[in-house]
Amino acid sequence: MNLLTQAQAIKAAAPQIAHADSEQKNQLLEAIADELIAHTDKILNANEADILAAKAAHKNENRIDRMLLDAKRIQDMIIGIRQVIALPDPIGDFIPFNTLDNGLKIAQMRVPLGVVGMIYEARPNVTIDAAVLCLKAGNAVFLRGSKDIMQTNHELIACMKRACKRCGFPCEIIQFVEDPSHKSAECFMRLHGYLDVLIPRGGAELIAQCVEKASVPLIETGTGNCHIYVDSSADFDKAAAIIINAKTQRTSVCNACESVLIHQDCVDQFAPRLIQLLKEHNVTIHGDERIAALDCDILPADENDYAKEYLDLEISIKTVTNINEAIIHINQYSTHHSDAIIAENTDAILQFLAEIDSACVYANASTRFSDGFEFGLGAEIGISTQKLHARGPMGLGALTTTKYIIQGNGQIRK
Secondary structure, three states: OOHHHHHHHHHHHHHHHHOOOHHHHHHHHHHHHHHHHHOHHHHHHHHHHHHHHHHHOOOOHHHHHHHOOOHHHHHHHHHHHHHHHHOOOOOOOEEEEEEOOOOOEEEEEEEEOOEEEEEEOOOOHHHHHHHHHHHHOOOEEEEEOOHHHHHHHHHHHHHHHHHHHHOOOOHHHEEEOOOOOHHHHHHHHOOEOOEOEEEEEOOHHHHHHHHHHOOOOEOOEOOOOEEEEEOOOOOHHHHHHHHHHHHHOOOOOOOOEEEEEEEHHHHHHHHHHHHHHHHHOOOEEEEOHHHHOOOOOOEEOOHHHHHOOOOOOEEEEEEEOOHHHHHHHHHHHOOOOEEEEEOOOHHHHHHHHHHOOOOEEEEOOOHHHOOOOOOOOOOOOOEEOOOOOOOEEOOHHHHEEEEEEEEOOOOOOO
């Protein structure tokens, strides 16, 4: 089936999931979970083949980690599905608006977006997370994964299509782009009239390509040059633990810390300790002149380092004269994903929270919490770094829109 035929099929099938009630949608999600359980071995075998091919192609370890499925990660998918099942269905909710002087009653009703297109790299969990959230919000979902995990995705899609059949839904409400070529990706981005929204989830290059070439509404997600600013009032034990967690707990994710800013008044006290801890975790450090002078292993940092999403055991460290300089630096170099302050001074915390222009802004906590699962949204479809129409971790509500409902009693406009 070619791309246009798939697009026509999903557009025609979309009303059947849009008009399904909560019980029907939850039964479908439960059936998907059951299929994943029943076919875990097949999924893992397919993933093993993808991983072996990636290793033979000398893909880097971080990419392979993003591709990898094991029994625990599949179990996490199932837990995520059941969390979404337990969430209230937003579709049909009314937002009261107004009653006009002429008696017209106006409200807004939450409705599905329609057909959601997902283009993403490496991570097979996105195949399930995206589909489950879209379906619960009444949307059909058109998926375009990367060629690296094609065999894994085939098994995951097969599970979801069997679940559709079991529950009486047309299989066409879930579509998958079989052609892994760049040409097919560009065609996918231009399915105007078929896709109601396109959500890319991946690296900076993919996001930029979608922004440049998409002809359908786009929600930018993903890239995370996340900062942690250590204020002069910081608790150093707290700061060290948070930075090490944010940098090393998992390096290949968009909410990992990539840059640390340290107030000049506490560089001599705190930086040597942080440097030692980072080195113990095999983190390569790029630092400004003052930081580099503290350890001969530190590489000089430049503008590229301050703007870079490393996605690896690397980090940049810069000295700042005060919180104002820290805020200016972060707003300039950040991808507006997740940024944090470590401080005990309430005024500094409030200023940072108010003036940092990012989707998630933290005080005294790791940026690694920027995640739909951690925020209690269930699985997330991505973390939006733009301002329309969603921002931050995107759960069910972000996959809906509204329409006005106007009730009258014969009113005419004069």
